[in-house]
Amino acid sequence: MSEKVVDPSNLSIEDLLHEQRKFPPSKEFQSQANINDESIYELAAKDPETYWANWAKELKWSQPWSKVCEWTPPHAKWFLGGKLNASVNCLDRHVENGLGNKTAILWEGEPGDSRTLTYQQLLDEVSRFANGLRKLGIRKGDRIAVYMPMTPEAIIACLATARIGAVHSVVFGGFSAESLSDRIQDASAKLVITGDFGWRRGKKVLLKQAVDEAVVTCPTITNIVVLKRDQKITLADDQCYMVSGRDVWWHELVEGLDSVCEPEEMDSEDMLFTLYTSGTTGKPKGIVHTTGGYMTGVYATTKWVFDLKPDDVFWCTADVGWITGHSYIIYGPLSNAATIVVYEGAPDAPDKGRFWQIVEKYKVTIFYTAPTAIRAFMKWGESWPQKSDLSTLRLLGSVGEPINPEAWMWYHKYIGGEKIPIVDTWWQTETGAIMITPLPGLTTTKPGSATKSFPGISAEVLNEKGEKVEAGGGYVCITKPWPSMLRTIFNDDQRYVDTYWSKWNKETYFPGDGIKKDEEGYFWFLGRVDDVMNVAGHRIGTAEVESALVDHEVVAESAVVGKKHDIKGEAIVAFVIVKEGITPSEELLQELKQHVSKKIGPIARPEDILFTADLPKTRSGKIMRRLLRDVADGKALGDTTTLADPTVVESLRKKYEAIEE
Numbered sequence: 001m002s003e004k005v006v007d008p009s010n011l012s013i014e015d016l017l018h019e020q021r022k023f024p025p026s027k028e029f030q031s032q033a034n035i036n037d038e039s040i041y042e043l044a045a046k047d048p049e050t051y052w053a054n055w056a057k058e059l060k061w062s063q064p065w066s067k068v069c070e071w072t073p074p075h076a077k078w079f080l081g082g083k084l085n086a087s088v089n090c091l092d093r094h095v096e097n098g099l100g101n102k103t104a105i106l107w108e109g110e111p112g113d114s115r116t117l118t119y120q121q122l123l124d125e126v127s128r129f130a131n132g133l134r135k136l137g138i139r140k141g142d143r144i145a146v147y148m149p150m151t152p153e154a155i156i157a158c159l160a161t162a163r164i165g166a167v168h169s170v171v172f173g174g175f176s177a178e179s180l181s182d183r184i185q186d187a188s189a190k191l192v193i194t195g196d197f198g199w200r201r202g203k204k205v206l207l208k209q210a211v212d213e214a215v216v217t218c219p220t221i222t223n224i225v226v227l228k229r230d231q232k233i234t235l236a237d238d239q240c241y242m243v244s245g246r247d248v249w250w251h252e253l254v255e256g257l258d259s260v261c262e263p264e265e266m267d268s269e270d271m272l273f274t275l276y277t278s279g280t281t282g283k284p285k286g287i288v289h290t291t292g293g294y295m296t297g298v299y300a301t302t303k304w305v306f307d308l309k310p311d312d313v314f315w316c317t318a319d320v321g322w323i324t325g326h327s328y329i330i331y332g333p334l335s336n337a338a339t340i341v342v343y344e345g346a347p348d349a350p351d352k353g354r355f356w357q358i359v360e361k362y363k364v365t366i367f368y369t370a371p372t373a374i375r376a377f378m379k380w381g382e383s384w385p386q387k388s389d390l391s392t393l394r395l396l397g398s399v400g401e402p403i404n405p406e407a408w409m410w411y412h413k414y415i416g417g418e419k420i421p422i423v424d425t426w427w428q429t430e431t432g433a434i435m436i437t438p439l440p441g442l443t444t445t446k447p448g449s450a451t452k453s454f455p456g457i458s459a460e461v462l463n464e465k466g467e468k469v470e471a472g473g474g475y476v477c478i479t480k481p482w483p484s485m486l487r488t489i490f491n492d493d494q495r496y497v498d499t500y501w502s503k504w505n506k507e508t509y510f511p512g513d514g515i516k517k518d519e520e521g522y523f524w525f526l527g528r529v530d531d532v533m534n535v536a537g538h539r540i541g542t543a544e545v546e547s548a549l550v551d552h553e554v555v556a557e558s559a560v561v562g563k564k565h566d567i568k569g570e571a572i573v574a575f576v577i578v579k580e581g582i583t584p585s586e587e588l589l590q591e592l593k594q595h596v597s598k599k600i601g602p603i604a605r606p607e608d609i610l611f612t613a614d615l616p617k618t619r620s621g622k623i624m625r626r627l628l629r630d631v632a633d634g635k636a637l638g639d640t641t642t643l644a645d646p647t648v649v650e651s652l653r654k655k656y657e658a659i660e661e
């Protein structure tokens, strides 16, 4: 077990709860909402299996299940014996229902190019590409790495993979070649689907170049499919080199292929995808999601949490490289036949009004983003959203980290015009779908609180000993299995058991978040309680950054912590001991930041690095990260009595204050 950074049970409710504002749903919203009957909570809690089975029945199955749930703690199976295909549920059934001409994707590239795909067109493209994958020898169960720019093809790649029963492992395009390589190796992927480049703040991100570097150490890769991001732009060979026999252009692969592709019939428990996420050790975990339960969870939550209606235009601003993109760009909205907006680039390209121009242009009605983005918008000022017509918006969402009440209120006022509901949704890569959230037609919201469990989800607060906390601080836990839960960690079931099901007992899921429950039973998330940072809504393990640092030849030891940051929520601070004979310098500091960025990706680049001769350690040699966090946050130092040498931390603090000035 990793060292705890926060013990949330020490927090009294008074310490944290000063928020008094409440926002009940408006009568207009309530009356039209997909769910506005409070009794659903009780009904679902009484008989969760029937409740979830009713949701699953709204999907298309080629064979019904014979049993709803089999729970052999900590392993669950859902809808046993049922057969379905995720791409059929996202495409074919809508076309069969007469929605072929409905817009599925409204895509906007960063430079301003755009494309629209109807459900029929999306089905054709997916089928053609799925035939292409089959032509390359990809079969059911094979793993495919997807490392793509945010174009419709990123979605097509996932749905085509699902169509033929292969397993996608999407890797965020901002990750480095080495991170990509680690993930390909862990999953023994056969194929990489990538693009020659993608746009980010007016610059080309050279994806294929990174793939080439990555696959040098990936003997399982037989082919690389490359999307040409723009037919009018051809990169030079040193930026995108196609290796003959191994690399194939997407457009050449699909040329002349049939737009009909027989879907693979998948068992409910067949794997749909794996997605790597950071944990408390250096090695990322391949979270495994299966087909029937995952599809049920994302379908249900999209319909109720976002109150999705046929005419809505739904924009989730995440990248498909994260779970939010999987669940609320691809599988949740498309299984609900929604019209989605997909945007390739940065929110400030070419100017800070880009998101709002997109909302106006596509008449977005539901907008789902992260607190880190909201805090950036706040900093940029309300004049940017005020330049665009946001009157089509009817619901706002937040995800990825705790939203501070100030950011919530700004979102409510300047984006929502003080009229529309905000859903603050708590969940994880592991949970697959939203777990704790308001239901917009039912829940009175409080700024900063994710409110209550989704119907059918049993969340509670426990203290260190595993006792239930009725009101106060503790750890959030889930006490019953749910359909979209992770099934295991790819190739490492023991790690699955140890990480999530061993804190109290093997029937209780431990997500690793600190939480507090108020007298009205509302949940308030406090952040991670383990050595995982949340930087701009992205999970990064302290151990990952530490191992990237010690990989540099001059570094002897390092300790990494997250410090509070106004926009990113947390920023990375590294304390570094260099080897004998090395003199720390500004150049070395920059070189180390660059080294981490190259090893993991720019998202892991430390904000500050402090060279030090010592680290605060316990007498048994464990680094006391809690004290380093206090140093980084400029707080009074916590208990230092267990330190082997208490002077170390004080001198660190003085040094850190000096560089902060």
Ligand code: PRX
Residues within 6 Å of the ligand: 277, 323, 324, 398, 399, 400, 401, 402, 403, 424, 425, 426, 427, 428, 429, 430, 450, 511, 512, 513, 525, 526, 527, 528, 534, 537, 538, 539
């Ligand atoms: O700490 C919680 C935080 O993000 C973690 C999950 O990260 P990831 O698997 O990358 O998924 C992010 C998108 C679902 C959680 O353990 N988190 C996510 N949403 C919230 C949140 N913390 C507070 N409030 C939220 N709404």
